[in-house]
Amino acid sequence: MVWGSLLTDAQRREVRAVSMTLLGELRQVSPDTRSHTLSEGAAGLALVCEVADQNNLGSFETEGDAFLSRAVEDVAEYPILPGLWQGYSGVCWVLDRFNNDGGESSGAIVDRYHKDITAQCERRAYDLYGGLAGDGLALLERTPSPDLERLLLRIVTALQALSTESEAGRHWVTSPDHLSIAGRKHSPTGFIATGMAHGSAGIISFLSQTIKLYPSITAAKELLQASTAWLLSQRNPKNKTRYPHTITKTERREGRSAWCHGDIGVAVALLMASQVLGNSSWEAEAVDTARSAFRNNGIDRRLPDLCLCHGASGVAQLYAFMAEVTRDKECALAAASWHEHVLREYAKSAQGLHFYTASINDEGEEVPQWTQDRSLLFGSERWTPLSGPIS
Numbered sequence: 001m002v003w004g005s006l007l008t009d010a011q012r013r014e015v016r017a018v019s020m021t022l023l024g025e026l027r028q029v030s031p032d033t034r035s036h037t038l039s040e041g042a043a044g045l046a047l048v049c050e051v052a053d054q055n056n057l058g059s060f061e062t063e064g065d066a067f068l069s070r071a072v073e074d075v076a077e078y079p080i081l082p083g084l085w086q087g088y089s090g091v092c093w094v095l096d097r098f099n100n101d102g103g104e105s106s107g108a109i110v111d112r113y114h115k116d117i118t119a120q121c122e123r124r125a126y127d128l129y130g131g132l133a134g135d136g137l138a139l140l141e142r143t144p145s146p147d148l149e150r151l152l153l154r155i156v157t158a159l160q161a162l163s164t165e166s167e168a169g170r171h172w173v174t175s176p177d178h179l180s181i182a183g184r185k186h187s188p189t190g191f192i193a194t195g196m197a198h199g200s201a202g203i204i205s206f207l208s209q210t211i212k213l214y215p216s217i218t219a220a221k222e223l224l225q226a227s228t229a230w231l232l233s234q235r236n237p238k239n240k241t242r243y244p245h246t247i248t249k250t251e252r253r254e255g256r257s258a259w260c261h262g263d264i265g266v267a268v269a270l271l272m273a274s275q276v277l278g279n280s281s282w283e284a285e286a287v288d289t290a291r292s293a294f295r296n297n298g299i300d301r302r303l304p305d306l307c308l309c310h311g312a313s314g315v316a317q318l319y320a321f322m323a324e325v326t327r328d329k330e331c332a333l334a335a336a337s338w339h340e341h342v343l344r345e346y347a348k349s350a351q352g353l354h355f356y357t358a359s360i361n362d363e364g365e366e367v368p369q370w371t372q373d374r375s376l377l378f379g380s381e382r383w384t385p386l387s388g389p390i391s
C-alpha cells in the first residue's frame with residue numbers, strides 16, 4: 001500500500017477513525033439525491049464504497065451497488081456525453097472496477113463509446129477532465145481486446161490530429177469554444193495548459209498508461225515523445241512555479257501546485273512518461289520538480305481546500321505516488337507533511353463533515369467557505385490516505 005511506510009501508527013489510527021466517521025455518514029446518503037458523475041455524483045460514491053471494502057473498513061457492497069445502479073440508470077436514460085469526471089466514461093470506469101468481469105457488464109456503455117468517439121473524435125475536447133484523454137484512461141480499465149485496441153488507437157490518432165506542432169514538440173490549444181462563460185471572460189482567446197486536468201500532463205499520463213498496457217500502439221509512443229518534449233521546453237527552474245499553469249497570447253500564468261494544475265501534477269506525468277520510455281533524465285526532472293515545489297512553497301497556504309482536485313488531499317496523494325515509485329526521501333517527507341496538514345485541518349472542523357473549500361464566483365475569484373460537499377473530487381469523500389492515486 002502506498003501509504004504503508006509513510007504514516008506513523010498514530011496517523012494510521014487517526015485516518016481510520018476519520019474514515020469510519022465519514023463512511024457512517026455515507027450510509028445515510030440516498031442515491032436518488034445524486035447525479036451520475038464520478039466527480040460529484042453516484043459513480044464517485046460507488047468508488048468510495050469499493051475502496052472502503054478493499055481496506056476492510058466495513059461492508060459497503062449494498063451501498064456501492066445502489067450508487068452504481070443509480071449512475072448506470074441515468075446514463076441509460078439521458079443523453080449524457082462521454083467524459084471521465086462528469087460524463088459516462090467515469091461511470092463505465094467504476095463499473096469495470098466493480099465487476100471485474102472483463103468489462104462484460106459495461107458492454108452497452110462501451111458500444112456507445114464506439115459510436116460517440118468514432119463519430120465525434122475530432123470535435124471533442126482533448127483533456128483528461130472531460131475530453132478524449134479521460135475517455136481513453138477510463139477504457140484502460142477494461143480487459144484488452146482487439147476492438148478496444150482499435151478504439152484506443154482512434155483516440156490516440158485524434159489526439160495527434162488535435163495537437164499543434166512546433167519546434168519544441170506537440171501541445172494542445174484550448175479554444176474559447178471549450179470554456180465556460182467565466183473561462184472565456186478570463187481567457188477570451190483560449191489558452192495552452194500544462195497541468196493534469198486540462199493540459200499536457202493529463203494527456204501524457206493517458207499516453208503513458210496506454211503504452212504500458214498496449215505497447216503495440218506505436219502512435220502513442222511518438223505522441224508521448226513529442227508532447228513530453230514540448231512540456232519540458234516550458235520549464236523555468238528560476239521561478240517558484242517551474243511550469244506555467246496556462247499560456248495565453250499575452251502572458252504565462254503561474255500559481256499553486258495541485259492535482260488539476262501545477263508542478264506536482266506535471267511531475268507525476270513526467271515520471272510516468274519516463275517509466276514507459278525508459279528516459280532517466282525525465283525521471284530526474286520529475287523528482288526535481290516535485291522537490292522544488294515543496295522546497296519553495298512548503299504547505300502552500302494558497303491551497304485552502306482539502307479536496308482531491310485542487311486541495312491538500314490531492315497533493316498528498318501525488319507525493320505519495322512519487323515516493324512509492326522513486327523511493328525519494330524528500331517526496332516521502334512532502335507526502336507525510338501534506339497528509340498531516342489534511343488531518344490537522346480536518347480536526348479543526350467543529351462538525352466532522354464540514355470541509356474548507358473554495359468556490360469560484362462569477363468574477364472567477366475564489367470564495368473560501370465551509371461546506372458539506374460530499375463529492376469525491378471536491379468534497380469530503382476523498383479517502384486518499386487509504387487508497388492509491390485516483391488517476
Ligand SMILES: [Zn+2]
Binds near residue numbers: 260261309310
Ligand atoms: Zn481543481
